[in-house]
Every structure is written in structure tokens, then in C-alpha cells.
Amino acid sequence: MEFPFDINQVLPFELTIINGDYRVLNPGESIRIVAPEKLTSIIDAMGDASFKAQGLYGPITTARKLRMSDHHLYIVKKSDDNNNKGSVVGILKVGPKHLYIYDTNGQVYERTPLCVLDFYVHESKQRLGYGKKLFDTMLSFEKCAPHELPVDRPSSKCLAFLHKHYNLCSPIHQVNNFVVYQGFFTESIVANSKEKSSSLKQPVQSSTSWLVPSQRQHSSGQERNERLKRLVEENRFFDKREPVSYYSTSYDRHFNQNAAVQDIKHNAQSPKYTPRSYSQVFNQNHSNPHTSLTKPTTNQSQQRTTNSSSSTWRIFGIPQ
Structure with missing residues (x-):
């Protein structure tokens, strides 16, 4: 893809690695991009071309999303195109994602692996080795294997590319639109076993670890x-x-x-x-x-009647 400005002044290498701060991550380099506005236009244009070629609903790669993430963006160029102004050939974006991955048996794995988030080579430069160069450079820089990387919404061309160059077959499609391969679960199991074994090998520090050996023995004897x-x-x-x-x-x-x-x-x-x-x-x-509360006897009832009659005549003032 060609631009009205000189690409060679924006991208210092044939394959430039940048992060969200527009810092160059190539080995031995610690510089920033001197033209951030031009780099922003390059990222946005390549992101638009990528989602249109893959038939997606919107761009996955934009300058704004990159600036707000910890992702790495790999950009490959051809220096002698466009009257030696250069042209951008392809991009590859990777970054960690927290995922729930299911294997073929239905077992779920909760992982935060490094994922391939966007992979695009311009139609005029495909089948010329640029995609292989992007992927190999990424694997070397990130120190990972192809089967360890979940791929987000891969196209048929991307799956064919992985099968041809890295012998990755039988993709396992996930409900979150990612695709993984069988080696992903094998490496996950091995990594978990290594973490558990390393945690068991670590010595448990007691509360008296700061004491000298003689005092520590005395303290343990008292305990x-x-x-x-x-x-x-x-x-x-x-x-x-x-x-x-x-x-x-x-x-x-x-x-x-x-x-x-x-x-x-x-x-x-x-x-x-x-x-x-x-x-x-x-x-x-x-x-x-x-x-x-008990039933009164006969004498009690008669006495109560007499008392009541006497009290009645007393009310009217008649003497008994």
C-alpha cells in the first residue's frame, strides 16, 4: 500500500516492531517514531484494508486501540516501491488475551496466552514470502511456537498459510471466534505440571528463618x-x-x-x-x-345473695 509521504522516513527497518507508545522494539533499538501522525495514518489504513479483506464487521487494528493496549505490531515494508518512497506490505498484531478454551473432549482451560489478533498482507504482495517473514520474526521475538498461539477470526487463507508453513492441521474452533490447535493443550498441561512441581520444590520459610543456625536450633527445640x-x-x-x-x-x-x-x-x-x-x-x-374459680358451695352462695340484697337496700337509704 502506497502513501503520499516517504515511508522510509517513518519506518526505520524493513520489518519494524512497535508497541502502544510508538517505541521501536527491534533488538538493539530504543527510539521512538519521529512522525507519529504519519504512523497513525499507516496503521489505520492497513487496519481498514485488513478487515475488508477478511470480511469482518469493523477494523481490528487501529492506532487508538494500539495506543491503549500492550500489543505488539509488526509492520513490513518494501523500500524501493513508489519511486523509492516505499510501500507498506503487511502487518501482524499479537498480544495477550484472557480466554476460556475448550478441547475436543469438552474440557475447558482458562489461560492468558499470546494471541494472533490481526494478520494481513496486501493482495499485490501475497505469495512472495512477506507473510512468512512476518510470522517468523514474531515467533523469534516473542519466543513462542506456532501451536501455542490462538488465532482470532482467521480467514481461510490464514488457516491455509499455517498448514503450509507450520504443519498446523485440524483447527479447533472456539465459541469466542478463536482457533487453536491440539498442541496448545499439550503445552498447557506441561506448563501447569512444571509450575506445580516448582512450587512444591520451593522451601517453606518458617518464622525463625532470620535467626542464625544455633539460635534457630534452640528455637526449634523450645517449640x-x-x-x-x-x-x-x-x-x-x-x-x-x-x-x-x-x-x-x-x-x-x-x-x-x-x-x-x-x-x-x-x-x-x-x-x-x-x-x-x-x-x-x-x-x-x-x-x-x-x-x-371453683364452684361455690350452698352456704357461700346464700351468704353472697344476702350481702348483695343488703347492699341494694342500703343504696336506696332503707335500713335493714
Whole structure:
């Protein structure tokens, strides 16, 4: 792809590696791009051409997305094109992604691998080795193997490219539009086993690791003696059933097992409880016969009638 400005002044190498800060990552280099506006137009134009060629709904690679990520962008150019102004041939973007990957048996793997996010070579420069050059440079710089890389929304041309140059066949399509190969799961299992073995081999640092050897031995001996003493006390407690005070009252008395046993014995020796009816309890607490719940006798009813009649005549002022 040609541009109205000199590409050779923007991209210092035939294959330039940049990050989101527009810093050149090629080995031995630590410079920034001197023309960030021109580089922005190059990235946006190549991103538009990429998504149109792959039939996607929108660009995957833009300058704005690159500036806000930790991705790496590989740009290859042809220096002697366009009257020695140069032309951009292709791009390759990689970066880490947190994914849930399923294998052929349905087992899920939660990983954050390095992924191929965008891979595009201009139609006029395809089948000339530029794609192989981009991919090999990326594998060397990122220190990874082709089967370790999930590919995001690969086209049929991309799958054919991986099968031809890296012998990657039988792609496993995921629900998140990524494609992986069988070697991805093998490497994941090996990596997990290595991490577990390394974690087991690491020595556990004790709280006395800062002591000198003699003091450390003395401290370990004291800890062992205290542990043995505590075990002896526990065995003595469970064997002899000694009373243990749980808490102290305000009168400095302790509630312990002996007190609990005495209360149980006292309750066992107490006379048998005889339940009483509600009327008996009420009549015992209220001695007034007029409030009794039991049925009054004949004398009581006659006396109550006489008293009531006398009180009635007293109201009207008639003497008895």
C-alpha cells in the first residue's frame, strides 16, 4: 500500500516492531517514531484494508486501540516501491488475551496466552514470502511456537498459510471466534505440571528463618518442648476428666463441672413434682372467695345473695 509521504522516513527497518507508545522494539533499538501522525495514518489504513479483506464487521487494528493496549505490531515494508518512497506490505498484531478454551473432549482451560489478533498482507504482495517473514520474526521475538498461539477470526487463507508453513492441521474452533490447535493443550498441561512441581520444590520459610543456625536450633527445640507439653496437658484432661472453669462471676465464683454435677444430683434427690391445675393455683394466690374459680358451695352462695340484697337496700337509704 502506497502513501503520499516517504515511508522510509517513518519506518526505520524493513520489518519494524512497535508497541502502544510508538517505541521501536527491534533488538538493539530504543527510539521512538519521529512522525507519529504519519504512523497513525499507516496503521489505520492497513487496519481498514485488513478487515475488508477478511470480511469482518469493523477494523481490528487501529492506532487508538494500539495506543491503549500492550500489543505488539509488526509492520513490513518494501523500500524501493513508489519511486523509492516505499510501500507498506503487511502487518501482524499479537498480544495477550484472557480466554476460556475448550478441547475436543469438552474440557475447558482458562489461560492468558499470546494471541494472533490481526494478520494481513496486501493482495499485490501475497505469495512472495512477506507473510512468512512476518510470522517468523514474531515467533523469534516473542519466543513462542506456532501451536501455542490462538488465532482470532482467521480467514481461510490464514488457516491455509499455517498448514503450509507450520504443519498446523485440524483447527479447533472456539465459541469466542478463536482457533487453536491440539498442541496448545499439550503445552498447557506441561506448563501447569512444571509450575506445580516448582512450587512444591520451593522451601517453606518458617518464622525463625532470620535467626542464625544455633539460635534457630534452640528455637526449634523450645517449640518442640512446648508442643509436647501441650499434648501432655490435653491427654491428662481427657483421661482424668478434671474440672475446668469456664468463666468467673462477679462474686469470684467459678462455674465448673463439679458444680454442674452437684446441681444434677440435687435435682435428682428433690421430691417428685406434682402438676396442679390452673384453678388450684389461682385459688391459692387469691384468698377472696368472690374471685374463686371453683364452684361455690350452698352456704357461700346464700351468704353472697344476702350481702348483695343488703347492699341494694342500703343504696336506696332503707335500713335493714
